[in-house]
Amino acid sequence: MTLYLVLLLPFVGALGAGLLRATARNVEAWLAGVVALSCAGILATYYPDMAAGRVVQVAVDWLPQYGLTFGLRLDGYAWMFAMLVTVIGALVVVYARYYMSPADPVPRFFSFLLAFMGSMLGVVLSGNLIQLVMFWELTSFTSFVLIAYWYHRTDARAGARMALTVTAAGGMCLLAGVLMMGHIAGSYDLDRVLAAADTIRAHALYPWLLTLVLLGAFTKSAQFPFHFWLPRAMAAPTPVSSYLHSATMVKAGVFLLARLWPILSGTDLWFAIVCSAGLASLLVGAYAATFQRDMKGVLAYSTISHLGLITLLLGMNSTLALVAAVFHMLNHATFKASLFMAAGIVDHETGTRDLKRLGGLYHAMPITATLAMVAAAAMAGVPLLNGFLSKEMFFAETIFAGEALWLRILLPATAILAGMFSVAYSARFIRQVFFGTAPGELPRTPHEPTRWMLLPSATLVLLCLLVGMLPGRTIGPVLDLATRAILNGERMPVYSLKVWHGLNMPLLMSAAAFIGGLAIHAWLTRLGHPEGVLTPLFRRFDGKRAFSILQVRLTRGATRLVNGISSTRLQTQLALIVVAVIAAASVATLGQLKVDLMTELAQIDPAFALLWVVGAACAIGAALQAKFHRLAALIMVGCAGLVTSLTFAWFSAPDLALTQVSVEVVTTVLLLLGLRWMPKRLAMELRNRDTMRARVRRVRDATLAIVAGLGMAMLAYVVLTQPAGPGIRDFIVKNALPGGGGHNIVNVILVDFRGFDTFGEITVLGIVALTIYKLLRRFRPAPEVMTSSAQKRDPARELPDPRDPVPKGVMLVPAIIGRLLLPMAGVVSVFFLLRGHNAPGGGFVGGLVMATGFIAQYLVNGTLWVESRLRIHPQYWIAGGLLCAAGAGCLAWFASLPFMSAIVWEPKLPLLGKLHLSSVLVFDLGVYLLVVGTTTLMLIALAHQSLRSHRRPAEAEEMTSVRMVR
Amino acid sequence: MELIYSLAVGIFCACGVWLLLRPRTFQVILGLALLSYATNLFIFAMGRLTLDRPPLIDPNVVPDASMFDDPIPQALVLTAIVIGFATTALFLVMLIASRGFTGTDHVDGVEKDE
Structure with a gap:
């Protein structure tokens, strides 16, 4: 188990160093040094095991359903590499302590360095291949943050990005290769994969998995043609170059090649690919190193060359x-x-x-x-x-x-x-x-x-x-x-x-x-070390150039593609959506339509037909008037909503009808409040209304609308004339009373069968209300609505004085009626709430009725008058509602039942007789509270905007005077 | 009955789509409202149309599914109505805010010169 410490200590140290103050200078160096040395010390104690040729293994379950363990495996090779990582790590820490400038955020540096050390040890000690790839990617990432340590420098950022792109892409290839290997071997465990070496080499996928693994190794070890990232990584602080980009991280590639050597080597393909990559890197690196001006550049290319030498040796199959x-x-x-x-x-x-x-x-x-x-x-x-x-x-x-x-x-x-x-x-x-x-x-x-x-x-x-x-x-x-x-x-x-x-x-x-x-x-x-005399030979093969070109092409191509298939304009996007929906729906509908007109006509109820004549007229009227006569259009939409509500009532859905009516009220009030903030628009203002383009667009949109409407009608008709499938209604109807304890099946579904769904939904409602509230806090009204309208400037029409017991003037009668309305609305809403489980009603309807009562006060008395007497605090309602609903759900736990199960208690009380109490009533109460809170929060927040614009001109003047004084 | 109902859904849908494709934000909001009526009616109709059979259980009679209108679409539509209200409110506030920030009520936030 001490082996885990080797992996854990660096990460813990990284976390600790990251939490230190930026000015701490010695603590983090001591921390890093101690961590590195303790890891080396722990590893050293394993030497006797290694010398005896034993393999130390520890493992815990990681993803047992995929047969994955999180295991460490220490054998001689891993031991050697881990010692290399920790010992050189300790030396680099000492060096970096004196190299780094006090002006730099040094704790961050040591934190990253330790994280890298941990990742590298993870690669070296991994007992299964998936885990190895995970740590492999972690080393790419830590290398990225270390190269970009001086992130204010452009070359550091660019170098870090390039290194990450190349090595992480290689890591992806490696993952694919490893997955194939695991698939063939039947396990990702290193020992079992090693045991399956012959099967893997003989498998048809071997060329593919070899290529993928090699791509991973070559990108990591900066082998030709992926070598170009290493010289650019020299923008990192020198301790990083010394540690990651020469001694350890770039060795991960060759480490892996050697680790998998018994599995993958021995074939001609291995010899061909590995040797040629090694040979090319050996030569190109050595050649390019001769012509560098930067000391670190020489060393970077020399590293490529030496890694090429190692790769070449590994490729020789001996x-x-x-x-x-x-x-x-x-x-x-x-x-x-x-x-x-x-x-x-x-x-x-x-x-x-x-x-x-x-x-x-x-x-x-x-x-x-x-x-x-x-x-x-x-x-x-x-x-x-x-x-x-x-x-x-x-x-x-x-x-x-x-x-x-x-x-x-x-x-x-x-x-x-x-x-x-x-x-x-x-x-x-x-x-x-x-x-x-x-x-x-x-x-x-x-x-x-x-x-x-x-x-x-x-x-x-x-x-x-x-x-x-x-x-x-x-x-x-x-x-x-x-x-x-x-x-x-x-x-x-x-x-x-x-x-x-x-x-x-x-x-x-x-x-x-x-x-x-x-x-x-x-x-x-003698030639004075000419630059650019011989190197141009290599410019054509410059991987960096290819990388940049590829990057630019990809970006351009993606932009072109996006421009080609989409638009930033909302109308175009929506039109595309509508077209797509029509196309998809027509596949399902066409050819299914059979209308028997005579029987249909005979069945028509004239009252219902008349209802829908009104409904259709309202909808079409709203569609035509929405641009220039907003109020009229709004009234007509409200009318269409009423017709919808009546339709629900007509076809045996009293709950829906109730909800629709109450929602209709609050929606209309909401939109009325919004009307104030729209720009004025008069029909004659628009000269270009009848240009060719506008006309073409209108014809297009009208066609789309008619096709969509016809399609929808057809679809509805096709469905309606076919018998309904069995579905789950039998189950719900049978269990509503015995299981849910309610007579109103719709309500039982809402608060019991699908209670969790309703809970999510009221949460969404609360979030939307808070979003609206927050959006309006930062709201900046358009300039022309800042000044009061002509009606408001009318001296005969004063704002109600908050100190008056009843408002004076024309609002007297509505105010009295409205005030009588509030308690009645309260009673009705509670009535709906309580009876909801057995008869039409419920939390949603009750809440909306209550909210309407509140809003009516605001409408007739004015915001200032109401708020000087009554503070509603809708946020508390929302919070209370959510807590109530969640609490009702949690109650089930006390009866050892799953969340949201209904708990029923039927006590027999004197006088009252047998009572039916259920936790779903608490849940419905939560819905009620939340709906009240949400609705009032939205509407009051909107109503307050009018107050703000009243205050605005005065505030604006104040602001200007302040600015002038400054 | 079914014919009128289908035509009603179709007309609401057509008016909704037409308004949805208009360039002014208020038109789009009304369009969405109409479209959501159409959708709610459509979903409601998935339980087929039944007269005088609201899903309310009489405790003296053993319940059977054929005695009631399908309650499941009703429950789904009920929550849809309430959520629809919330999104309308959100859109309205977005509209007002966008108008305040950009000075126009065009859906793209810029007035196009045509």
Whole structure:
């Protein structure tokens, strides 16, 4: 279980560091350092297990229904990598403590860094493939935030975006590949997938899954042609480059290739793809590194090249090459991290990383220079250093890798060529920074940095030396147990980690690379390291350019597509919707229509027909008048609503009729209140009413409307003339009384059968009311309605005085009647509420009636008069209603029943006899309260706008005077 | 009966669609109101049309589904009516706010020059 700590500690640390104050400077560094070292310490205690070849596994259920566990699996290889991550992590933390400027938000940096460490450990220790991909994506994300750490810089943002796009897209491919692998193996568990290696390689999907997995690995490890993101990621702070973009994260790709090596390798396809990608990256990286101006640029391309070397080794399908690859992963991490640190020190102390401006720093900072020289020598492959050993192994492998003759020539030749460039850029890196003289003034006077900044770099260089001189004693056992773990029981190759193997072919190749590299360096120095002379060769293959072009094309294409198939204009959008609906409905309706006109005509009830003559006339009238005669149109729509309500009553739906009538009242009041805020519109104002376009549009819309109406009528008729299916009505009708305890089936459905639905619905009502309230608080009325209308300026028509007991003037009689109305409305509403369960009525209707009573007060007495006497506080009604309804639902829990079950209590009381009390009444009371609150909140908020515009002119004047004083 | 009912739904729907496609916000609100009447009537009619059989149980008679109009569409329409009111109110406020911010009552917030 302590293994979980290794994964957990970094994330906990990240959270802790993130919570620290931005000015804390030492605490977070200590925190990060302690976390990294404790993880390394815990891992170190597992060494005996690893040395004995055991695999430590822990797992808890994650998604058991998919057979997924959240498991950690520590074997030799994972152990080696986890140690690499934590040890270099600890060194980077020390380095970063002195590198980062106090002006930066350092806790954030350490928080991200620790989160990355955790993610990387997650990748390394994952026991199943899905979990691995999850942590893989997390490393992409943490890398993104770390590259964009100085987010005020454009290059940092662009670099971070590019890195995320490339690596996360690769991660998606990897996920697809892993899913296929799991599908074939029948499990995502690493052990079971490893066991199914032969099945996977023989499966028809193997080429696909291999390609997808390789896409994931190559994007992560910056392999050609996806290498372009890595140089742009150098915009990150140098500790990040040193940690993520050389030592650990970019190694995740090759880590995975090695991890899956027993499963995927061994085929010609593997050899072809992996080797060519590795070879191309090796060469392109080394070549491009030679021509960089930026110190970090040189190191970034060199990283691409070295990762290419590892990839190439992994592609060779030989166990010996695998050993070399693992060995080089370690070696590269040590010397490259230390070189990045040196580059950071130079940048930190001189203020520039430009190779053209630097020079002669050996005298100012001899220790840094010495450390950088040793590390660069390791990078170039100088004997007695660790880079030499793995490079020798690499050279040896190239000779024997291919069977075809051209491969046996091509591979060693390319290896020597890449080796030459590697020597050339290493030599240049050292010579131009530390020797010669600087061409001009440096931004800062250079001097040796603090010892603590040198310590991490020195530690790594010491490791380079130790491994280089005593490989068998130092790295030998670790390499052995790591490779053994990868091979998973396969026969280990025989190799010897000696410095001197005698005079053999690889040594000759090394010598050739050295001489050639120094020659290239001398030649380029004589030319003054021209830029853009040879690199144009590569501009055509520049992945960054392809990436940008792709990005721009995609964006443009998407914009064009959106413009092509949609419109920003509401009318067009709505017309499209209507057309689509008509098309869909006509498929269902056409050919089903049979009208027997004679029997239909005989059945017609003249009263009903007359009712609908009125209804149709109102609807059509409203449609025609809505533009210029809003009030008339509104009245006609109200009329149409009444006709609808009567229709409901006609066809046995008294509840609907009641609700429709009460809603009609409040809707009309609402729209009346809104009318005030519309602009004036007179028919003669519009000169262009009869232009050609307008006429065409009207004809189009009329056609659409008629087609829609006809279609709807047809659809309704087709349905109505067919017998109804069985549905669930039998069940509901049978259970309404015994189960729901109510005689009014509609109400029983609302508060009992579908109580949860109603609960959601009243919540929506409350939200809408609050939204309206909030929207109106920020409301800015149109300028011309700010001034009072002609009617309001009429001196005979005064606003009611709030102090009067009854309003004077024309409103006297309505006010008296309205006041008598309120208690009656209250009684009626409660009556509807209480009887709702057994007869037409219920919470909705009751609430609307009560709200109407309140609104009538506002209408006849005026807002000021009412509010000086009666504060309704609709918010409390809404809250109370929701609590009531939810409480009624929760009551069921006390009877160990599910939420919203009805609880019935039938006590026998003296005098009153047997009572029927049910929790649904409480629920309906909630509905009632909420409907009252919602309706009054909306309408009062609207009514208050008129008050505001009264006050506005005065306030506006005040504002202007204040501004003028200022 | 069914014919008139269907024609009624159709006429409401046609007027609603016509208003929905108009350029002024108030027209659109009225259009939505008419369209929601049509929709509610349509959904209500899914239980077929029955006269004088409201879904109220007489406790002295064993209930049977054929004795009542289908209560399920009624329940659905009842909540739809109330929600319809809420959305109308929301639209109205949007209309007023949009008019205040843009100075026009055109649905797109800009007056088109034609």
